[in-house]
Amino acid sequence: MAVVKSAMALALAVTASLGPADFPLQQLLKDPEAARTFDYWRLREGRGAEAIPPLRTLSYATMGLKEGAPLTRCFTDAEMEVQAGLKGVESAASARQWREDRDAAAGAVRRLDQALAALMAGGSSGDASLDRAIRPFLDRSKTDKSARGRELAFRAAKDQAIRRAFGNESLLGPLSPLAMLLTNRRIAARACRIDADNVAWIKREVRSRGWFEISRYGREAEKDAWLLAQHADEDIAFQTEILARLDALRTKGETDPKNYAYLYDRVAINNGRPQRYGTQGGCRDGKRFTFPLEASANVDQLRAEVGLTTLAEYNSRFTCRD
Structure with missing residues (x-):
């Protein structure tokens, strides 16, 4: 407890030295675009990278989360952008590198969203390996004999597609280590929300209608259901x-x-x-x-x-x- 109080005191001291206009945390946590485009480099100019960890501690406290502990909920887009921004400027060697990696990560995420949207709509992601892995799920989402099985297969497709996106240069393009780290953090936030939605759905289904037994739904559907539970x-x-x-x-x-x-x-x-x-x-x-x-x-x-x-x-x- 004393360590936590000390970290918070340091965070507040750093923030006070910056001034609210230098780090408008409350505003950034409400606006994903503002959080993405904010000039985080100003937070360490003249202070060094050591000024950033206390600000990350403050951001977690403001979000109602405990830094370093397992998350109790998924980040919002704005919260994820704040965390990526702070991590980026803490790790970057220069303002130029930070801006290049920030922009590269943002571009990679845009490409990823477009690729996955195309894939889930029945087209190609641009990555043949990913297409082959996800196509069987999507096929079942159209051909399964039950509406329940079709919905399950589509959800399993999303589960697998987002997990295969981590570090996938075919989808994301070549990235520096820092840009890849920032990209993967955004992918993790998307995966968290997909998992949360899938868990809420399968929990309702199983409790109201039972498990996807092999004799009724087939081995593939039973495996799809296990997959969602495994990731809960x-x-x-x-x-x-x-x-x-x-x-x-x-x-x-x-x-x-x-x-x-x-x-x-x-x-x-x-x-x-x-x-x-x-x-x-x-x-x-x-x-x-x-x-x-x-x-x-x-x-x-x-x-x-x-x-x-x-x-x-x-x-x-x-x-x-x-």
Whole structure:
């Protein structure tokens, strides 16, 4: 608590030295275009990059969020632009670099929005690999025998398309490391909102009409439904509810056991517990690593029981870029 108060005191002191006209935070947080085009470089001119972290602390407090803690909601467009602006000027080596990277990131996001809009409307994104990955979802969104299945497939298409946009130079164009970072932050904000909308929808559907059982909706639809639940990380209680449903259904052949395994691990990690099947991990020093396991000696046997390959083979499929 003392550290938080100290950070806030420093933030307020820096802001006071700037003056409200130098950093009109309240106004910027209400206007996405103003937040995007604001000259953030003035905030560190004559002060250095060390002036920026206190302002970021102040911005989080003003947004009603805790810096460094898991988000309790998605950023608005204006909030995202403020955070990107502050990160950009803190990281940039010069005013010129900041402006070039800011403009490059803004252009990349515009291209991305246009490409994804074209793809979701049935056209091409301009990235053949992305088109091939998303087309089956879009096909099901038109041909599935039930309206429920068609809506699910379209939502799964959006889920996958936005995730395949991160760092995708075919869509975004070649970018400097900082411009790519700023672009990916904006993509993350879009992904958060897509996930929130998808979770609200599937929660209503499952609670009112039940799960998408394989015998009624097919394996692809059941996988689509699992996908939305798997990405409901901001609603762990709902993920846990779905995990219990899948546990009961897997013995009946109404869910793919692999889906149960992935969600079991996701819920465990989200609750701070070791995972069972080793599906969750990250990258360190350019190599894939596995988050803590319940029983590392038996993990390959457990994976085989649900139809997964060995952990070593699974980890070898990932390409890590630090």
